[in-house]
Amino acid sequence: MIKQVVKVGLGLSLVASTLLAAPEKTKLKIGFIALTDCAPLVIAKEKGFFKAEGLDVHVAKEGGGWPGIQQKVISGEYDFSHALAGMPIAATLGINGNAHLQALLSLDFNGNAITYGNNIIEKMEEYGLDKTERPVSAESLKKYIDAKRAKEGNKYQPLSFGMVHPVSTHNYELRYWMASSGIRPDQDCTIKPFPPPTMPSNLIAGNIEGYCVGEPWNSRIVLKGKGSALVTNYDIWNNNPEKVLQARADFVKKNPETTKAVMRAVIKAQKWLDESWENREEAIGYLAKKNYVKAPKNVLRKSMSGTFLYNKGVDSANPMFNVFANNYAAYPFYSHGMWFVTQMYRWGQLDKPVDMKALIEKVYRPDLFAEVAAEVDYKLPPSAWKKDGVDEYNKFLDGKIWDPNKAVDYIFDVKVQNSLVSKEVLMKANKWSVETKQPKYECHYGPAGCADPKYVTK
Missing domain, CATH: 3.40.190.10 (Periplasmic binding protein-like II)
Structure with a gap:
């Protein structure tokens, strides 16, 4: 009877695995910068999450800073990369390289x-x-x-x-x-x-x-x-978006199964990182290696283990300094992406009006994320659009509220700004509206990166 149950279980497992189409390209190169928030890529490699998806991934440390990362993604030397959240947006606008790049998922909050x-x-x-x-x-x-x-x-x-x-x-x-x-x-x-x-x-x-x-x-x-x-x-900004996983849009279109396989592996790594503080300690060991961040464990521990060192000799509790999966940290919110566009206007980096909603819906991929999330049991928020600055663990230093429906007002509603495009011109280019929905603060995957264990729902 036991043998029969085992056979049935193995059969179901094989059926489940065949439901996922094989990746079009299996040998991949993913670039990263030596920062602790490259951890999801490192863990996906070291814990075998990439391998389990049938992928042979070289996780490559970039020595040329973020410009080097961007150049190599655009040229195709990197298939995917660790990226600043504003980078795929800027490249698509032609102000940081010139290529249609996409943000497939968020790698972390804060950091x-x-x-x-x-x-x-x-x-x-x-x-x-x-x-x-x-x-x-x-x-x-x-x-x-x-x-x-x-x-x-x-x-x-x-x-x-x-x-x-x-x-x-x-x-x-x-x-x-x-x-x-x-x-x-x-x-x-x-x-x-x-x-x-x-x-x-x-x-x-x-x-x-x-x-x-x-x-x-x-x-x-x-x-x-x-x-x-x-x-x-x-x-x-409590629980702000930080890095994303980016790729060329044409690569994603040509290699959809490869893209989803990479995303599954990275999300599994993000969940693993927030599952326990013991996992974080293991991650510190990997990150300390020469081919990754190459920093002493005691330095990495100052932020990755739920504390942060503001002043020498005084470790301050800061469990949310690095959040990788909890509180929807892996989800690429449209509203998060649009916040970066408002800053590009506020600080004079954009000199022409654009439809901010159309732009973000071209760059950020919560639609693709939703497909993958169902396959790895990652919980989705009620909407890709939300307000920021209104919840207990989501506030700005100056008390401002970020509402994507008031994006143009937000650019100019500050003491200091250097916009090269007038409010009137931007208003004409942005006559849309979206329905925002607020997710509850919850930690679905474990206590690491969580404000308090009482929010853990696992």
Whole structure:
């Protein structure tokens, strides 16, 4: 009887596997940058999730920063890549490369911080900075800039800061944080891109006063005693989108089964990462390897294990610093993608009006994600459109609400903006409306990355 049950079980398993069509291309190359949020790609490789899908994947560390990643995806050297959420949008618009790229899924929420060196922190402390406050505002930086301008007059030297790429979350977060206190990022400061692993050395060399970057490159500076992490991107926008898995649209069309197989493997890895803190500790071991992030485990542990190191010697609880699957972190919300377009307008990166809804529906693929989610038991939110800034674990530093139906108003409803396109012109190009639905805060896959175990529904 037992043998018969086993045979039946094996038969059902074989039938289930044959329902999934074979991938068109099995030998793949996926590019990544040495950051902790490459973890889903690393885990999909190391835990055999790619292999289980019949894929032979080379997960390649890119040494040329985000521009190198983008160039190689567009040229076809990389079939898929770890990408900043704004990159496929910008490439499709022709302002960051020129190719129709698509965001297939979100790799994570949060994961960044703004870290300043000791010199600028000392100046800010003279103007009221308390670096133990949560969240820290940029008010003291604004006061220091005003005093510096008054002293230097026409010979004012703008402060220099680093971020990883012009269309990165990091650039927009740094600007958002500054602008919410009245700082004009393009007049009061110089903001320059650097590859993430080079941020600490540039700060120590005095090339920049501070930067916004992902981990482990904030903890590196704090542990060295050379600065402090003032604010995380979770502090700026609770549970904000960070990286995506991107590919060329024509590759996706030509290789739909390959694409879905990669997505299944990555989502399984994301679920595994949030299943337990023990899994996170195992992931830290993989990420520390030379061919991945190549950082000491104790540095990686500062953020991946549910804490975050704002100041040396003081580990602060921050379970949501890295979220990979919980709270719909893997889902590519249209509304998240559109937020990046508003920032491209706000900071003068787009000089022509576009239909933002049509653009995002061309780049983000929640439709394809929904197909794959059913195959790997990933729960879907009630809609691809939602508001942000309205829920307990989804708020902005300045109390603003992001409603995609008011996208044009949102661009201009701030103290500081540099839009090259007028509100009236943008309104004419965006006469659509969408129905938004709010998902509940839930952790479907485990306690890691979850605000509190009481939200775990597994």
